Amino acid sequence: MEKDASAFLGHLAHEMRPRSDQWAGLLVERMRAELPELARHADLAEDALRETADHVGAFLDALEHGRDAAETQAPPAALELARGFAAAGVPLSTLLRTYRLGHAGLLQLLQEQVTRVTDDQPLANAATLLLIETGFAYVDRSSEQVVAAYQEVRDRRVQRRLMITNEASRRIGTTLDTVRTAEELAEVGTDGFADLATVDLLDSLLRDGEQLRPADAPMLRRVAQRSVLDGCPDSPFATDERHVHAPGSVPAEVLATGRPVLLPVGPADAPSWLVPPDAPRFGFHSVLLLPLYARGATLGLAQFVRHRTPAPFDDDDLLLAQDIAARAALHIDNARRYTHERTTALTLQRSLLPRRPVEQSAVETAARYLPSGSRAGVGGDWYDVIPLSGGRCALVVGDVVGRGLNAAATMGRLRTAVRAFADIDLMPDELLTHLDDVVIRLQREESREDGEISATCLYAVYDPATRLCSLASAGHVPPAVATSAAEAPRAGTAPAGLPALPIGPPLGLGGLPFETVQWELPENSLLALYTDGLVQSRTRDLDASLTLLEDTLASAARSSAPPDEVCERLLAAMLPESPSDDVALLVARTRALDPGHVATLDLPSDPAAVSGARRFAADTLGSWGLDDLSFTTELIVSELVTNAIRYGKPPVHLRLVLDAALTCEVFDANSTAPHMRRARTFDEGGRGLLLVARFAARWGTRHGREGKTIWAEQALPREAAVSEADAPPHL
Structure with missing residues (x-):
């Protein structure tokens, strides 16, 4: 009976072959009815029709020639469709369901033909059993190959997304600059993921650093955008342009709710916030809108658009974009916080430093303060020029250990203390002893969370009547001195050099003495007081930096350059790039009283x-x-x-x-x-x-x-x- 059933099915398959295309169309219509999600992928639906026709032909061929269905190879169109499903992000379960529906429908059609062709019930039963057995063997064999093809593309897709995630981790947040971080997000977004990436931040956040709850129509500023097309012609807004999304629009909803959106669009119905005015539609077909959300507040909106890439965004792309946007939002918030604190500390520090040269006749002075270009933040460097009695003048430079607002505030307190002690005309070593007590008292008053307070300070007093300079150092680098070539022989001093100054302990240790030294300075000598950021370098050792400082100062002394020009020469020679530490520089040219x-x-x-x-x-x-x-x-x-x-x-x-x-x-x-x-x-x-x-x-x-x-x-x-x-x- 089995032999008769096999021959019967072979004859039936031969008779049905001309109708294989018709059957394939019927099967695809059934799959579309059962799987409406296929309608979102028109290209996959066309491939499914061709793939179904190939499956019908392959199965009928196996029945007609009596081949072992377990050894039958899946048609190439089936493998291509599986790869297309994987590339489009269609779940594997959907692919397997199409197989179940398609092959179940084919077996049902063949069974109907069996009962129509013969009235021999035993033969019909035997043919049906053999048909089911052959069908399951064919489905098992071909589904293995199809799943392998799907998984191969899926693995590559997952690997690629992992690479994008790793690239995002590596490339986003390399600086503590808000705009640069947004630019890095746009660059990563258009590197094999989207055709257009834009980053909009709340204008209030950029203007005053505050995170505000987005209103129905918050003001945004486009801080970064990048496109696969030169010049971003596919963007409706220019970089740094302010704009508002209308209430009820998709971007406004994303900002208000904090929920991301995957939005399919067509060339004819692309919204105005996506399409540039009076510009071609560029073939927009898929958009991801993601809120930039960090530490409980919305910072802005990121958009990823596809118009040149054929495949639309899918749910996996949305998850990937969410991960990248979340990382970027955290870095943007870090940059915003850092910028806000740095600006505040820098404003505070500059307000505490002398704004203009102090009117006095003992010395002609010029000064510079350069904040560091590193992530460490603003330090506590300061300088001061204090007129004293008898035409004398005090020159001060100091450095508070630490960064940020605490260091700037401590610097202001110490500078005020130095001015108060200078007003009672203390000797340099006595002044530093009192200042040491102030630092110790501040240490006791501050909490441990604020860290230990420590500082260095150099205090010098110059008397134009005697041309004597008295100095004392509390852990601070000694000054550099240079005399003009004409004055050096008369004074019996070298044209340039560092005075032998005993350096006392930093402020805040207590109980250790400071020492005042005095030496005579010829008229028109240059005295450079500075913090260690001027001589610290990644490319030079300390001795080389000090030698360069001496040579530059000596050259300026020979040319009788004014102190303001001397400052520029020293900074240009010592700091060709942005300093890694704060720098305070005070240059004084001495005068002698007649x-x-x-x-x-x-x-x-x-x-x-x-x-x-x-x-x-x-x-x-x-x-x-x-x-x-x-x-x-x-x-x-x-x-x-x-x-x-x-x-x-x-x-x-x-x-x-x-x-x-x-x-x-x-x-x-x-x-x-x-x-x-x-x-x-x-x-x-x-x-x-x-x-x-x-x-x-x-x-x-x-x-x-x-x-x-x-x-x-x-x-x-x-x-x-x-x-x-x-x-x-x-x-």
Whole structure:
């Protein structure tokens, strides 16, 4: 009976072969009815018709010639269709279901033909059983080959997506720059994934750094876009253009809900937010819209569009794009936060640094502050120029350890402390000791989460009358000094070099001493104070950097370049690229006070010497053409000398200094500072310092190693002040 059934099916298959195309059409119509998702893939539906016809022909051929169906090879069209399903992202279950529906339908058609052709029931039953057995063997064999072809493409597809994901991880977020991160997202998006990629960020986020909940129609700014077409003609908005999506539009919905959308579009119904005005449709057919969402807030919108790539986006593409967009959004938010904090810290730091050169005659100064170009953030570098009594000037440079707002705020507190200590005329080592105490107190006040507070500082005082420079360092690099070729031989100093300065411990350690050193600087010497960012380099060792610094400064000294130009030369030579650390640079050219503008008198410790001091002051002011100040100056000199003789210790010295102001200084060997007190009505004394404070513009006390100096400044008359301003600095 089996032999008869096989012969019967062979004859039946031969009779049915001319109708194989008709049957294939019927089977495809059934599959379309059962699988409506095939309608979304028109190209696959056409391939399915050809593949079904080949399957019908192959199966009928196996029946007609009695071949073993388990050894039959799947038609090439079936393998191509499987690869097409995989490339289009159609699930494997859908592919296998088409096989089940197609072959079940073919067996049903053949069974109907068996019952129509013969009335022999045993033969019909045997033929049906053999038909089912052969059909299952054919389906098993061909489905194995089809699944293998599908999986091969699927594996390549998965591998490619993994490569895209890895590329996104490697290429997105290489800098802490918001716009550059968005550009990297667009570049990755058009590298084998989409034909057009755009990135829009909330304009409020870019303007003031705030993350706002998107409104129905938030203002967006296109920060990055990239296309496979030159110049992005397929984009309706230009880079950096602001735009608003209408409420109810798909992009507005994505921003409002935070849910991504896969949107199929046709050439005729492409929306206005996708198609450039008055431009060809470019064949848009598939769009992915994804919110850029990070840390609980929406940052913007990313779009991926296909118009040159035939395959539309699928669910797997949507998942891949979501992963890439999520990574990019986190990097964009990091960049936004970093930029906001850096801008805030830089603004704070620049507001705390001197905005313009301080008016004083001891030195001519210029300064630069360069924030680092690294991700580390703004540091705590600072510099300052502080006028002191007697025409002297303090030069300061320091560096707070750490980055960001805390470092900038700490820098401001230390700079204020230095100015306060400088105002009481402390010696450099004493000033650093007090500043060390301030840092230790700040360490106790700050929480551990803020980190240890530490800093370095270099404090120098220059006196134009004696040309002495006094310095002390708290863990800070020593300054560089250069003298002009004309002045160096007279002063007996080298044209350039680093002074032998003992470097004390950084601020914040406590209990360790600092040391002040002094040396004489010729007039027109260049003094460069800087932070270590100027000499640290990835391409040079420290010794080479210091040598380059000395040579550049010496060259500037020989050419008599102004301090502002010296700053530019040093930065150009030392920092050809963006610095990896913050740099503070302060350059000062020293001036010398004309000896004729300094008058000194040694006084005996005798009250009778007061009258001689008054006559000396009157004669000196007469030679300087300042007779108008004679009365007040004699009064100030009388009171200061009287106090020094009565309460101080010998020796006593009187010095008059004519510079931007007239300064009277009285030195004695007693370190006890005087203070003002309110005299009672019938007291004969106690009014001296009150009178000095009344007639002087400023007065104070500065302490030295061997005693103290009480000083008082008076403003020059207008005519004398104008004459002094017109005269050269080294009168």
